[in-house]
Amino acid sequence: MLEILIHGAVSSAIYAMLAVGFTLIFGVARILNLAHGSFYALGAYGAYFFTSHLKLPLLPAALLAMAVVALFAIVVEKVLVRPMRRSQLAVLMITLAVALVVEQALFLTFGSEYRNVPAFVDAKFSIGGVDVGGQRLLALGASIALIALLWIFIQRTRLGSAILAVSQDPEAADYMGIPSDRIFSIVMGLSAALAAAAGVLAGPFLTVQPTMWLLPIVKAFAIVIVGGLGSIPGSILAALMLGYAETIVGYLISTSWTEIVSVLATLLMLIFRPAGIFGKRAAF
Amino acid sequence: MSALLEVSALNKHFGGLHAVKDVSFSMAAAEIVGILGPNGAGKTTLYNLLTGFIPADSGSIVFNGRTLRGLAPYRIAGLGISRTFQLCRPFVGMTVLENVIVGGLGAQAGERGDLEARALALLEKVGLSGKEQLLVELLSYGDQRRLEIARALAARPALLLLDEPFAGLGSGEITDLSALIRSVHAEQGLTVMLIEHKLHEFMRLVGRVIALDFGEIIAEGSPEEIVRHPKVIEAYIGRGDEQAEEQADAA
Amino acid sequence: MFGKRIDYAGAVGFIVFMAALPLVFGGNYLIGVLTVSVIYGIWAVSWDFMSGLTGRENFGHSLFIGVGAYTAGFLNTAFGFGGWWSLPAAMVMAMLFAVIIGLPTLRLKGPYFALAMLSGAVIMQRLMLIFWEQTGGEEGINGIEPLIRSQLGFYYFALAALVLVTALLLALARSHWGLILRAIRGDEATCQAAGINVTFYKIASLVISAAFAGAGGAIYAHYQLQVSPQLFAVVTSITIITMVYVGGMASIYGPVGGAILLVLLTELLREFGEWRLMIYSCTLILILFFVPHGLIAPTWRRFRSKLRRAQ
Numbered sequence A: 001m002l003e004i005l006i007h008g009a010v011s012s013a014i015y016a017m018l019a020v021g022f023t024l025i026f027g028v029a030r031i032l033n034l035a036h037g038s039f040y041a042l043g044a045y046g047a048y049f050f051t052s053h054l055k056l057p058l059l060p061a062a063l064l065a066m067a068v069v070a071l072f073a074i075v076v077e078k079v080l081v082r083p084m085r086r087s088q089l090a091v092l093m094i095t096l097a098v099a100l101v102v103e104q105a106l107f108l109t110f111g112s113e114y115r116n117v118p119a120f121v122d123a124k125f126s127i128g129g130v131d132v133g134g135q136r137l138l139a140l141g142a143s144i145a146l147i148a149l150l151w152i153f154i155q156r157t158r159l160g161s162a163i164l165a166v167s168q169d170p171e172a173a174d175y176m177g178i179p180s181d182r183i184f185s186i187v188m189g190l191s192a193a194l195a196a197a198a199g200v201l202a203g204p205f206l207t208v209q210p211t212m213w214l215l216p217i218v219k220a221f222a223i224v225i226v227g228g229l230g231s232i233p234g235s236i237l238a239a240l241m242l243g244y245a246e247t248i249v250g251y252l253i254s255t256s257w258t259e260i261v262s263v264l265a266t267l268l269m270l271i272f273r274p275a276g277i278f279g280k281r282a283a284f
Numbered sequence B: 001m002s003a004l005l006e007v008s009a010l011n012k013h014f015g016g017l018h019a020v021k022d023v024s025f026s027m028a029a030a031e032i033v034g035i036l037g038p039n040g041a042g043k044t045t046l047y048n049l050l051t052g053f054i055p056a057d058s059g060s061i062v063f064n065g066r067t068l069r070g071l072a073p074y075r076i077a078g079l080g081i082s083r084t085f086q087l088c089r090p091f092v093g094m095t096v097l098e099n100v101i102v103g104g105l106g107a108q109a110g111e112r113g114d115l116e117a118r119a120l121a122l123l124e125k126v127g128l129s130g131k132e133q134l135l136v137e138l139l140s141y142g143d144q145r146r147l148e149i150a151r152a153l154a155a156r157p158a159l160l161l162l163d164e165p166f167a168g169l170g171s172g173e174i175t176d177l178s179a180l181i182r183s184v185h186a187e188q189g190l191t192v193m194l195i196e197h198k199l200h201e202f203m204r205l206v207g208r209v210i211a212l213d214f215g216e217i218i219a220e221g222s223p224e225e226i227v228r229h230p231k232v233i234e235a236y237i238g239r240g241d242e243q244a245e246e247q248a249d250a251a
Numbered sequence C: 001m002f003g004k005r006i007d008y009a010g011a012v013g014f015i016v017f018m019a020a021l022p023l024v025f026g027g028n029y030l031i032g033v034l035t036v037s038v039i040y041g042i043w044a045v046s047w048d049f050m051s052g053l054t055g056r057e058n059f060g061h062s063l064f065i066g067v068g069a070y071t072a073g074f075l076n077t078a079f080g081f082g083g084w085w086s087l088p089a090a091m092v093m094a095m096l097f098a099v100i101i102g103l104p105t106l107r108l109k110g111p112y113f114a115l116a117m118l119s120g121a122v123i124m125q126r127l128m129l130i131f132w133e134q135t136g137g138e139e140g141i142n143g144i145e146p147l148i149r150s151q152l153g154f155y156y157f158a159l160a161a162l163v164l165v166t167a168l169l170l171a172l173a174r175s176h177w178g179l180i181l182r183a184i185r186g187d188e189a190t191c192q193a194a195g196i197n198v199t200f201y202k203i204a205s206l207v208i209s210a211a212f213a214g215a216g217g218a219i220y221a222h223y224q225l226q227v228s229p230q231l232f233a234v235v236t237s238i239t240i241i242t243m244v245y246v247g248g249m250a251s252i253y254g255p256v257g258g259a260i261l262l263v264l265l266t267e268l269l270r271e272f273g274e275w276r277l278m279i280y281s282c283t284l285i286l287i288l289f290f291v292p293h294g295l296i297a298p299t300w301r302r303f304r305s306k307l308r309r310a311q
Helices: A002-029 A037-051 A058-083 A089-112 A133-158 A160-170 A170-175 A180-205 A210-227 A232-252 A253-273 B043-050 B072-080 B096-105 B114-127 B139-156 B171-188 B197-205 B223-228 B229-249 C004-027 C028-054 C061-078 C084-105 C112-130 C151-173 C176-187 C188-193 C198-224 C236-245 C255-290 C295-309
Strands: A125-127 A131-135 B003-012 B015-028 B032-036 B058-063 B082-083 B158-162 B191-196 B208-214 B216-221
Touching: A002 A037, A002 A131, A002 A133, A002 A160, A002 A180, A002 A210, A002 A232, A002 C176, A037 A058, A037 A089, A037 A180, A037 A210, A037 C151, A058 A180, A058 C255, A089 C112, A089 C236, A089 C255, A125 A133, A131 A133, A133 A160, A133 A180, A133 A232, A160 A170, A180 B197, A210 A232, A210 A253, A210 C112, A232 A253, A253 C084, A253 C112, B003 B043, B015 B043, B015 B058, B015 B216, B015 C295, B032 C198, B043 B158, B043 B191, B058 C255, B072 B082, B072 C188, B082 B139, B082 B197, B082 B223, B096 B114, B096 C176, B114 B139, B114 B171, B139 B158, B139 B171, B171 B191, B171 B197, B197 B216, B197 B223, B208 B229, B216 B223, B216 B229, B223 B229, C004 C028, C004 C151, C004 C255, C004 C295, C028 C061, C028 C151, C028 C176, C028 C198, C028 C255, C061 C084, C061 C112, C084 C112, C084 C198, C112 C236, C151 C176, C151 C198, C151 C255, C176 C188, C176 C198, C176 C255, C188 C198, C236 C255, C236 C295, C255 C295
Parallel strands: B032 B191, B032 B208, B082 B158, B158 B191
Antiparallel strands: A125 A131, B003 B015, B003 B058, B208 B216
């Protein structure tokens, strides 16, 4: 029981970090970013590269990885996505193409074998008789902290309220003199950094290889469908639901069936409540 | 004589906003009825309810003896109600002729006949001959308006709903277009409902006016009666004054 | 009329050219490459029919291909059905999947369909690996019987299938049906106002598209004599989309050229080995930016209007 509770919380936390960024950039800029999973993969590979090749200590390596990924995302948004923003489909195409380029670049530089991202914490902890890897606990704690920070940033700072304004009414925000292009860049960087952090934190206990971007993007999609496209609280709640549903199915039936959970959740949601649990309709 | 369209106690809420409130009216065949009201009075919402684009909360809509509530927009269109949109929404990426042909494709299969010949005739009627093979994106705004009407007529409607057909047109174009509406009305006995802000042409075109304000019908009658109706004057002039004051303040 | 005659002449010229290629140059290697290019042609054309015409992009066409191929593999190896049963069975299974995904997603506005297709393909690939006892896992299904023993014969069969599918979809695309699909791309609300059941047309065209993708998958299975989960990969879908973009979206015939051109080019790029997919992805980005209307269909149109003027 306790095992399910803890492991469910860990996977929920990782999912939430991915889904919040995915839904945020959609809510603000209407960019459905299929390269979001690539930021996660790049985060994990970045931590691996900076520690094993540049011999940096882990914490600076992790921060550097996040910064580099954020910068990369900003460049992608500016150079590739922005000229295409008029067409939703072109954005999907271009971001998918970017994802593939990243995958191939990782494959060509690092090969297809699994890479080891060092853990911050190697110790195992025993909580109520359940052994839990320290890195998993750290991932849980760090993701809660990061999402909370993001939430405070959006709710409490001037820049945050500008982001909210753009997401609620881009035209009105434009009249108020909020530079929406700069907001897009910032949000793209933030959501990419969050995804990279997920990669850094989950890298030690997940498989790090070039195609690792794909499944997370599918999960993030399922989560934002359940939570409602563009809604941050919705995606956090949905991440919890999916994380726990998968863990429970994994324990009770078999881990083979966990993948089916997200598919079923997505399909059922689309059929019965396409607007998501909070009923907030996508604004287009 | 039974009415072509019978609307009763129609309601629609958007969140806390009561966009259409207990609206009841009827239309006889071959009438031209105008819907009048300031911005946000619920005119376009009323159109969306009639054509099924938005589901009504309560009330009933009966057209030609069939109840429309709950039907999908394409079913309602298939029963003979055509509409135009406030902002032109042509089929981009297609030629002018193709646009009109598609307009006729939704009608019952038996009536399809020679779609292309009919489309060409309609284009000539609305004054777009010679432009059949142009891509719609290349049309001027006024021509797009005419195309909207040709497209709507291609479905052989019994009732045509026009949403601000004169918006953005010059006075010469308005005269042409209202002559066109009059002629299809006269030739085919088409029933027309019209939303318009260009009051001058509007009042000359319509036989009867329904005035809306805050989603409610505030007056109904001939154009002469309506312009003298105190509630209509208040809805228009009253708020017009405020606007004038605001503008004065801003200046 | 003259324009139509040029089109027919072009089609006949293309068929004769493709049929003559292996006779002139010979060699099983070339025949193999051509067979693969023709099968990709079927996939690209079927993608274009739904996604090119309606503008609803399908990021998981590989789902239908994989379903078709696995259906063929199962029927042939596990149940001992003769190879020719594969084609109709693969089509039916792919259509079934099209309905399951299309029904909930295509009635919605927004990117749900594109994402659901992508997810569907990814999940199917995972399932093939997870339930390896039934599906053969990474190895897939081996020992599928060939449809036609002679390699050249099989190539002609695949070419005939491509010609048939293209002719059929081209005819549909140029009929009122195609006009409606293009109108859906133009504006869905106006379509509804014109009395067109938009959801029906979108789902029906997805089902048609899936049927031919599935058939192509079955043909591929009987060519490779094995199927693997790699068929479901996103890369397969992206390759097909790139072919359509190179050929010219919504032209139906263009993607045939795009498929053949890209398969032949990749053969020439074989020495780049690992770089092949990278080159593909970058090509796609470049095309999206600089020639969004594609190369082949626009070139053909220009050529045609030149001939017309010359006449």
